[in-house]
Amino acid sequence: LPVVILISGRGSNLQAILDQAAGGTLPIEIRAVISNVPGAYGLERARQAGIETQVLSHKGFADREAYDRALIELIDGYAPGLVVLAGFMRILTPAFVRHYARRLLNIHPSLLPRHRGLNTHARALEEGDAEHGASVHLVTEELDGGPVLIQARVPVHPGDDPDTLAARVLEQEHRLYPEAIRWFAAGRIDFDDEQVHLDGRPL
Numbered sequence: 001l002p003v004v005i006l007i008s009g010r011g012s013n014l015q016a017i018l019d020q021a022a023g024g025t026l027p028i029e030i031r032a033v034i035s036n037v038p039g040a041y042g043l044e045r046a047r048q049a050g051i052e053t054q055v056l057s058h059k060g061f062a063d064r065e066a067y068d069r070a071l072i073e074l075i076d077g078y079a080p081g082l083v084v085l086a087g088f089m090r091i092l093t094p095a096f097v098r099h100y101a102r103r104l105l106n107i108h109p110s111l112l113p114r115h116r117g118l119n120t121h122a123r124a125l126e127e128g129d130a131e132h133g134a135s136v137h138l139v140t141e142e143l144d145g146g147p148v149l150i151q152a153r154v155p156v157h158p159g160d161d162p163d164t165l166a167a168r169v170l171e172q173e174h175r176l177y178p179e180a181i182r183w184f185a186a187g188r189i190d191f192d193d194e195q196v197h198l199d200g201r202p203l
């Protein structure tokens with residue numbers, strides 16, 4: 001499965017995917033890692049793994065539509081069967097999402113549909129959640145609203161701050177994302193409307 005991965009920062013989820021792909025447990029061909037942020041550390045991780053990198057800064061584009069058109073052109077040069085958002089910190093336009101319909105995945109650090117958007121760990125703490133977690137979902141036009149493929153739960157501990165909680169969630173993200181991509185690569189995932197099926201059963 002040819003894959004393009006989009007990042008904006010640290011790239012620890014990218015690293016988990018790179019490691020499994022290199023280790024032979026994830027049958028994908030990562031054709032490129034693309035960042036909208038020039039100095040993103042994830043670019044370094046990709047280079048270390050011998051993966052082609054590209055930077056397409058959003059600065060200098062007139063609007064979101066123009067940037068996303070350029071991004072589509074760049075991505076499509078690699079003809080991916082799957083586009084993976086791994087800490088890509090931009091809201092994508094409906095045109096972009098439609099272009100990659102059913103082949104665009106994202107990881108979000110909460111138990112969706114709870115805590116869509118940013119600052120999920122602080123919000124989970126503020127609201128006194130007993131549990132928190134992460135979700136891999138198909139991207140649709142609704143922000144963080146697409147159907148969920150897989151989730152992991154973690155307990156919230158007394159004394160947690162957003163960083164300790166984030167670290168506990170991140171460990172799960174690194175397990176979840178390769179797993180969801182593995183299902184996708186094996187052709188075990190299909191979609192009808194807003195429902196995801198794994199091996200023909202609704203998820």
Ligand code: GRF
Nearest residue numbers: 010011012013087107108109
């Ligand atoms: C992760 O928490 C991910 O869920 C969120 O952004 C963070 C990216 O971390 N979308 P990293 O760049 O993969 O280390």
